[in-house]
């Protein structure tokens with residue numbers, strides 16, 4: 001009996017380890033040389049972007065989350081990967097044979113590298129790509145659409161807190177008559193928030209996006225615009241209030257921190273700064289969960305934060321205290337309180 005044939009991946013584990021070692025060391029030159037070597041040996045550019053650079057970036061994220069890598073090391077590694085993608089791009093310049101696509105990260109979204117990888121995959125797929133980069137304010141995106149008249153807008157969102165801005169951008173693109181393909185992990189498992197926010201299509205990976213755009217664009221079966229009922233909670237009162245109260249919520253939580261969690265009495269300036277940041281993230285993810293009407297956005301974030309804090313020696317009590325300090329200030333916010341309570345139960 002013959003074994004089922006699987007498509008061979010031309011990037012072997014040793015190459016992946018070598019590349020990880022180079023980005024860990026911030027060695028741009030050697031990493032660039034490795035990419036050039038692979039291209040010279042006939043490894044397809046797509047495989048280098050997806051299986052080597054993309055996979056390594058995800059590994060970098062895990063190493064940072066597990067407290068094995070510092071933020072500085074992650075930043076240096078990402079800078080090397082940006083150069084690696086540029087090296088692939090410089091060596092491969094197919095003539096555009098399809099249409100034109102505008103690719104942008106939504107406002108406040110600083111994960112530009114995943115979008116940059118997608119830009120190169122689309123170029124390799126024959127598209128002319130206007131890559132606008134990280135954090136593109138909606139009005140500038142729309143001006144660009146009017147100036148260039150693309151066949152599609154590809155919107156990237158990695159962090160769910162940017163979903164309200166993604167919604168605004170999608171609505172504006174719809175109004176300008178340009179279909180939107182959404183992508184990035186911020187749109188949730190299977191891209192389910194993309195449909196709710198009105199995107200015409202969603203793709204789970206760069207390669208899926210290339211295939212989708214090549215075979216079905218403009219989409220024959222457009223995701224129906226969500227009904228008014230399904231969208232009624234978007235940007236509801238609680239979300240708007242929470243956004244407005246954000247600075248006060250954080251300040252009050254910090255004022256009450258030491259009384260609620262005595263260990264914080266001994267926090268140094270850096271620990272206090274991280275705590276302010278963490279509480280800010282709690283409020284932002286809560287706001288995004290309320291906006292989209294998805295408990296999961298908040299629960300997943302709390303689970304993730306718990307993992308990150310635990311690997312840094314911060315006990316779960318600290319996170320529970322942070323959640324309670326926010327909860328106690330939200331008297332007239334039943335939906336927010338229900339989300340905070342569900343997260344507190346998860347942390348038991």
Ligand code: B12
Nearest residue numbers: 054057061110111112113114154155156182183184206209
């Ligand atoms: C590098 C990095 C950063 C850099 C980004 C620099 C840059 N130039 O991109 C910086 C330092 C800015 C950063 C900041 C933050 N980050 Co960060 N970051 C990362 C990291 C390590 C790598 C990102 C990357 O390059 N991924 C590689 C690509 C291949 O990933 P990909 O998402 O799979 O992309 C593919 C598809 O999604 C798809 N795709 C992407 N966009 C689109 C668009 C369309 C239209 C389509 C069709 C497809 C598509 O195609 C891509 C290519 O195949 C990730 C870890 C990770 N797992 O990704 C964390 C990660 C995303 N970051 C995280 C966090 C928390 C943050 C911060 C909040 C940290 C902080 N304390 O401030 C901020 C938020 C900033 C903001 N508002 O945007 C978390 C998110 C966790 C969560 N719960 O959501 C992650 C997962 C880290 C982790 N392991 O926990 N980050």
